Amino acid sequence: MSRVAEIFDTMTYGPAPEATDAATAWLDEHERKFSLFIGGRWAEPKSKKYYETSAPATAAPLAQIADAGKSDVDAAVKAARAAFATWSQTPGHVRARYLYAIARHIQKHSRLFAVLESLDNGKPIRESRDIDIPLVARHFYYHAGWAQLMETELRDYQPVGVVGQVIPWNFPLLMFAWKIAPAIALGNTVVIKPAPFTPLTALLFAEICAEVGLPPGVVNVVTGGDKAGAAITEHPDFDKIAFTGSTNVGRIIRRATAGTGKRLSLELGGKSPFIVFDDADQDAAIEGLVDAIWFNQGQVCCAGSRLLVQESIAERFLEKLRLRMSKLVVGDPLDKGVDIGAIVDPIQRATIERWVEIGRAEGADIYQTECSLPDQGCWFRPTLISNVNPASAIAQEEIFGPVLVAMTFRTHKEAVALANNTRYGLAASIWSENLNLALDIARQVKAGSVWVNCTNLFDAAAGFGGYRESGFGREGGKEGLYEYLRPAWEERPRPVLEGSGGKWGSAVPARPAPVNGHTPANGPLGSIDRTPKLFIGGKQKRPDGAYTRTVYAPDGEIVGQVADGNRKDVRDAVEAARKAEGWANKNGHTRAQIVYYIAENLSARAEEFAERIAAMTGRSLESAEEEVYAAIRRLFTYAAYADKFGGSIQETTLRGIVMGVNEAIGVVGVACPDEYPLLAFVSLVAPAIARGNTVVVVPSERCPLAATDFYQVLETSDVPAGVVNIVTGGRDLLAKTLVEHDDVDAMWYFGSAEGSCYVEQLSAGNMKRTWVDYGIARDWLSDTHAAGEEFLREATQVKNIWVPTGE
Ligand code: NAD
Numbered sequence: 172m173s174r175v176a177e178i179f180d181t182m183t184y185g186p187a188p189e190a191t192d193a194a195t196a197w198l199d200e201h202e203r204k205f206s207l208f209i210g211g212r213w214a215e216p217k218s219k220k221y222y223e224t225s226a227p228a229t230a231a232p233l234a235q236i237a238d239a240g241k242s243d244v245d246a247a248v249k250a251a252r253a254a255f256a257t258w259s260q261t262p263g264h265v266r267a268r269y270l271y272a273i274a275r276h277i278q279k280h281s282r283l284f285a286v287l288e289s290l291d292n293g294k295p296i297r298e299s300r301d302i303d304i305p306l307v308a309r310h311f312y313y314h315a316g317w318a319q320l321m322e323t324e325l326r327d328y329q330p331v332g333v334v335g336q337v338i339p340w341n342f343p344l345l346m347f348a349w350k351i352a353p354a355i356a357l358g359n360t361v362v363i364k365p366a367p368f369t370p371l372t373a374l375l376f377a378e379i380c381a382e383v384g385l386p387p388g389v390v391n392v393v394t395g396g397d398k399a400g401a402a403i404t405e406h407p408d409f410d411k412i413a414f415t416g417s418t419n420v421g422r423i424i425r426r427a428t429a430g431t432g433k434r435l436s437l438e439l440g441g442k443s444p445f446i447v448f449d450d451a452d453q454d455a456a457i458e459g460l461v462d463a464i465w466f467n468q469g470q471v472c473c474a475g476s477r478l479l480v481q482e483s484i485a486e487r488f489l490e491k492l493r494l495r496m497s498k499l500v501v502g503d504p505l506d507k508g509v510d511i512g513a514i515v516d517p518i519q520r521a522t523i524e525r526w527v528e529i530g531r532a533e534g535a536d537i538y539q540t541e542c543s544l545p546d547q548g549c550w551f552r553p554t555l556i557s558n559v560n561p562a563s564a565i566a567q568e569e570i571f572g573p574v575l576v577a578m579t580f581r582t583h584k585e586a587v588a589l590a591n592n593t594r595y596g597l598a599a600s601i602w603s604e605n606l607n608l609a610l611d612i613a614r615q616v617k618a619g620s621v622w623v624n625c626t627n628l629f630d631a632a633a634g635f636g637g638y639r640e641s642g643f644g645r646e647g648g649k650e651g652l653y654e655y656l657r658p659a660w661e662e663r664p665r666p667v668l669e670g671s672g673g674k675w676g677s678a679v680p681a682r683p684a685p686v687n688g689h690t691p692a693n694g695p696l697g698s699i700d701r702t703p704k705l706f707i708g709g710k711q712k713r714p715d716g717a718y719t720r721t722v723y724a725p726d727g728e729i730v731g732q733v734a735d736g737n738r739k740d741v742r743d744a745v746e747a748a749r750k751a752e753g754w755a756n757k758n759g760h761t762r763a764q765i766v767y768y769i770a771e772n773l774s775a776r777a778e779e780f781a782e783r784i785a786a787m788t789g790r791s792l793e794s795a796e797e798e799v800y801a802a803i804r805r806l807f808t809y810a811a812y813a814d815k816f817g818g819s820i821q822e823t824t825l826r827g828i829v830m831g832v833n834e835a836i837g838v839v840g841v842a843c844p845d846e847y848p849l850l851a852f853v854s855l856v857a858p859a860i861a862r863g864n865t866v867v868v869v870p871s872e873r874c875p876l877a878a879t880d881f882y883q884v885l886e887t888s889d890v891p892a893g894v895v896n897i898v899t900g901g902r903d904l905l906a907k908t909l910v911e912h913d914d915v916d917a918m919w920y921f922g923s924a925e926g927s928c929y930v931e932q933l934s935a936g937n938m939k940r941t942w943v944d945y946g947i948a949r950d951w952l953s954d955t956h957a958a959g960e961e962f963l964r965e966a967t968q969v970k971n972i973w974v975p976t977g978e
Contacts, residue, residue, distance in 0.1 A: 184500070184508035189296045191505060194286040197375065204235040205370070207243055207394060208377035210250035211387025217242045222396070224370060227293030227513035228504050228548040236370050239395035244362065244402040247391040251333045251360040252408060254388025259330050259358040261386075263321040270315035270356055272383035277308045280379070284344060284372055289504045291371040292343055293513030293549070294467050296505050306629060307348040309824070310647070313631035314356035317652060321357060328656040330358035331434055332410030332663060335403040337424075339416045340366035340515050341470040341571075346415050347373050349635075349646040354413075355389055357655045362391045364403055366416075368515050370394045401427070409433055410663050413654065415472075418569075418595075418640050418938065425935040430928020432664035432945050436644025436654045437938070438472070438636055440569040441597030443618065444590040445475030445626065448583075448609075449484045451602035455624065456488075457495050460575065463600055463626040465499060465511055465553055469573035470519070473598035473635075475626055476570060478577040479589050485579045489557060496540050496553045503545065511573060514549045523551050523572030530556045530565040530576070561592055569595070583608065587615045594937070596638025600626040606974075613972045614832075619645070623974045630823035633831060633971045639916075640938045643968075648821055648831060650969045658961060666924035666945035675929045676907030678737070702732045703879035705740055705899065708747035709892025711882060715739040720900065722876055725789035733875045736900035741867065741908040744896035748838040748865040749914055751893030755835040755863035759814030766813055766861050768888040770806035773881075777803070780880060784849055787874040801952055802853040808958050809857035816862065816963045827975035833967040835863030836940065837916035840909030842902050844921040844944070847951040848874035852881070854951055855919060856895060858962040864917075865894050867909060872902040906930060913937045919965065922946065940968075 204221070206213040218240030225232045237243075258266075277284065284307070285300040294303070317325075334354050338346040343365060354361050365373040377392045393399060397420075404412050404424045411434035414424050418439040428435050445463050447456045463475025480488050504512030514520040531537055538555040557577040559566050565576050580586045590599060590612075598620040603609040606623075613621040617638045622628055629635060634645030645651040657663070702719060704711040718735035754762075773780065777799045784795035821829040839859045843852050848871035859866050870878030878897055885895055898905055903926050910918045910933045917940040920930040924946035934941045942965045950956045 186503075187507040188503065189286055189289075189505045189507060191286055191290065193283050194290055197283065197287070198234055201234070203233070205237060205374050205394065207237050207239055207247070208374065208380075208390075208392040209243070209247045210391065211381060211385075214246070216240065217246070222367065224291060224368065226290050227515050228545070230547055230549070233291060233371065236394045239364070239393045239399040239402070241402045244393055244399065244406055247362040247393050248333060248335075248406055248408045250388040251362050251391055254386055255333050255360045258355070258360050258386060258389050261358070263318045266356060266358065267315045267319035269383060269385050270311050270318055270352065273379060273385070274308045274311035274315060276379045276383055277304065277311065280375070281305070281308070284375060286505065287375060288344055288372050289512070292340060292369045293504050293515055295509050295512045297507055297509075298467060303342060303345045306631070307344050310348040310352045310631045314352040317353070318356040325357075325652065325656065327659050329659050331655055331657050332359060333408065334359050334361045334411045334413060334655065335406060335409040336361055336363040336413045337400045337403055337416065338363065338365055340369040341467060341472070343369035344372040344376065347376060350413055350415070351390060353646070353651055354655045357652060359411075359655050360389045362393055362403060362409075364393050364395060364400055367394075367396045404428065407431070411435070411655070413644070414438070418642075421642055421938065422935045425938065426932050429931035430666060430668055430924065430945070432666050434654070434657075437642035438644065438646060439640065439642035439938070441472050441474070441595045441637065441641050442477055442567065442569050442593045443473050443475050443595070443598040443600070444477045444479050444616070445600045446586050446590060446602065446612065447478070447480040447484070447488060448586070448603040448605070449481040450604050452604060452624070453484065453488055453491065456602040457491055459600060459602060459624075459626045460492060461495065461499070461510075464575045465573050466627055468511055468514055468551065470515060470571050471627065473620060473627065475598075475600045476574070476576060477566065477593075478575055479580055479586055480577065481586070482579040482581050489555070489577060492555065493538055496538075496555060497542075499540060499542065499553050501542050501544055501550055501552065511553065514551050514572065517549050519571070520549050520551055523570060523574060526565060526568070526570040526572070527554060527556070527574060530559070533560065533563045533565060535559045535563070535565065561589055567593060583612065587612060590616045594640040597641035598622070610972070610974070619968070619970060621970060621972045623972065625973055625975050628825060628973050630821075630825065630829070632823045633821040633829050633973075634969050635971075636969075638968060642938065643940045645969055648969070648971070650831065653964060660955060664945040664947055666927065666947070668925055668928055670925060675925060676903045678904050679901050703734065703876070703882070703899070705734050705736055705744070706879075706882045706885070706895070706897040707740070707744045708750070708896065709886075712740075712743070714900075722787060722874065724786055730786050731876050733879055733899040736898035736905055738908045740898050741905055742912065744867040744898050745838060745909070745912050745914050747893040747896050748867050751865045751891055752837065754860070754865055754891060754894050757863070759817065762861055762863065763810045763813035765889050766806055766810035766857060769884055769890065770803045770810065772884045772888050773799070773806065774803050776884065780849060780877060783876055783880055784874070787848065787876055797952070798847055798850045802850045805850065805853050805958055806857050808954075809861035812858070812963055813861040816967065818969070821971060825973060825975060826977055827973065830972045830974070832970045832972060833862070834970050836966065836968050837864060838914060839864045839866050839966070840906070840912070840915045840918045841866050841868045842906040842909070842920045842922055843868065843870050843878075844948070845871045845873040846948060849877035849881070850951045851921065852878050854957050854962070855921070858966045860894055862963060862966040864966055867896045867898060867915070869898055869900070869902050869905040869909070872900075875899040902926070907933065910934055910939070910941070911936060915939060917941070920944070921949075
């Protein structure tokens with residue numbers, strides 16, 4: 172006879188299967204065949220093509236799905252464009268009612284959605300039922316609120332227009348909701364393509380749209396494969412593309428949309444650290460890890476896939492972890508007692524397997540549990556890879572499966588260095604009972620979401636999105652709204668490209684001043700020659716190439732000469748800017764004082780600057796004085812904002828505090844336009860540095876002397892060395908070097924349409940954020956068009972730090 176204790180030890184869960192009748196009935200009602208949802212009705216694909224979707228857990232076919240071609244996408248865009256005319260003018264309150272109705276209907280059909288999701292994707296029903304679907308409903312409630320408040324809270328904005336959206340398979344309905352809810356709440360219309368593996372809940376959602384009477388064409392669902400995705404991202408009539416998926420496809424889309432004037436947001440991959448300090452509650456951290464890497468079979472963009480554990484506790488911690496792993500139940504996703512469901516597809520399974528083999532070949536230790544697996548379907552055992560070199564492929568690349576890679580660290584500094592030793596920056600989880608330490612590390616880790624003593628928490632009220640190659644843009648929170656808005660005064664840029672035959676950014680040789688009797692205007696004949704150098708790392712430096720450019724007035728008069736910077740100068744400037752990064756840690760008050768001081772020193776030399784501007788531009792002295800005055804005023808604006816744009820507390824469903832912190836982006840490359848050589852320079856540099864970035868600036872190519880005169884202003888204003896670096900010369904050559912530089916985090920380019928196109932294309936290298944003007948002039952004198960929120964948002968990225976409170 173067994174003792175009670177033994178029974179407890181050996182007892183397993185009996186199966187608790189979820190009924191699939193309603194989902195099966197729904198599929199049967201549609202005769203297991205689905206067309207496209209365009210203009211509020213089902214439409215046969217013009218391509219006439221269908222493909223089959225099957226259940227990952229059983230490999231059983233589920234339904235035939237339309238595979239859209241280009242002409243289908245075209246029809247969907249037309250339907251969305253037609254709907255935009257009225258939907259964008261529909262009162263916010265009316266839009267709010269629709270979103271509210273959608274939220275309610277999702278709740279009413281929540282079990283059907285959850286079962287369908289688990290069938291199609293293979294995720295455990297506990298997750299689809301308790302996490303995915305409730306978060307979907309929450310997203311529509313939250314954004315119903317923004318539709319209601321748009322006319323009061325966002326009155327200076329308008330919708331961007333018709334949006335093309337492409338999503339992955341790991342959270343099919345949740346990603347769908349994250350894309351659609353903010354877009355339609357704010358008056359945009361959408362064409363969305365679910366991932367080929369997981370289209371079913373999107374199709375059920377299409378029926379909900381019809382059920383709530385959403386006007387036809389506001390939401391169009393176009394199913395299909397990668398080609399259908401490309402047909403969306405390459406279609407000329409979208410005003411914005413929003414993509415979630417792999418970094419590689421993100422790169423393709425960045426290049427495909429370059430120079431088109433379409434807005435773009437990219438939510439890409441990750442390799443997020445899960446950091447355990449020696450003073451962590453280890454049992455809690457182990458449970459955290461289960462949620463971090465075995466949630467959704469590890470097919471989570473923000474999965475805590477890199478365990479960094481302090482060396483002093485590592486051995487014991489990994490032992491505990493293996494024990495916990497051995498208890499994880501892998502099996503039928505529709506069984507409520509299952510922890511880990513099926514991998515979405517044999518292709519994905521093979522990829523995961525390949526990564527584990529790479530780890531083995533790299534000499535790492537592989538531990539896999541011995542749990543039983545169902546005979547049919549697509550499964551992968553929970554896996555722990557330890558003894559890993561931080562530079563190895565498995566420590567660097569996204570595996571996107573239930574595979575945890577473990578490394579150790581000794582000091583706090585080393586923990587931060589390891590955490591940031593990745594090209595990604597999506598999320599991080601930090602475990603320590605010492606809140607001072609945890610929050611300090613949270614500030615230093617480069618990631619969009621940081622969870623302190625918790626992991627994988629999401630809510631509609633806090634934006635989600637990446638740093639670095641994890642993409643740009645946010646979904647959720649007020650910060651996510653701006654992805655679907657443009658300033659009320661701004662039109663959609665439709666750039667006309669002339670093309671340089673691929674020679675953009677090549678060097679234009681500097682010439683000496685022609686000897687034709689013109690007099691340099693920087694002093695009477697006989698005064699001491701003054702040729703400004705470059706300004707790098709707080710010092711005036713001779714240009715590497717030892718070339719000089721002559722600056723002419725519009726009438727051909729020589730105004731002066733400047734150094735002609737080259738690639739090497741740009742690289743030196745980037746290095747200096749990177750070294751000065753500590754600037755971001757100075758408090759806002761300190762930065763404000765310095766920016767005010769720049770304004771004060773500029774003001775003291777206002778007359779001299781005005782004369783120089785008048786000489787270079789040929790404008791009247793009065794007009795030049797107006798420019799200098801506006802530049803001083805603008806410096807005051809950003810000195811003011813240096814301590815007034817720090818972020819906010821996000822009102823999520825977490826019992827605790829979620830801090831939305833507006834962080835500096837890092838090193839920002841800035842190429843200035845020719846018009847308003849001082850004011851445009853100041854309008855771009857001031858917000859960047861006020862918010863803690865360091866900059867490498869290429870001043871106006873035609874009128875650079877306003878910027879070189881500015882060195883002295885900077886030198887006398889306590890600006891730390893390397894915070895502002897100025898390289899004069901050919902704008903496009905220098906901008907090209909900046910945008911191709913992997914250590915530049917963002918590139919702002921104000922020049923030609925063609926240059927803007929190249930900047931966007933080349934930024935795909937390290938997926939740096941870009942801000943370009945497509946050659947469309949801005950009214951730099953206007954405080955509405957050339958200052959304020961838009962500039963501050965470009966100068967920052969939101970990090971949400973989640974801190975649970977209570978026992
Ligand atoms: P994927 O990039 O292969 O596909 C995503 C979507 O893009 C699919 O709908 C696909 O059909 C489409 N697509 C593929 N090639 C395309 C092309 N050339 N042009 C246009 N569309 C194209 O990614 P996946 O395998 O479906 O999803 C996994 C990836 O998604 C992982 O890298 C993961 O990290 C990432 N992801 C990121 C987030 C986030 O919010 N950052 C969320 C979920 C998943």
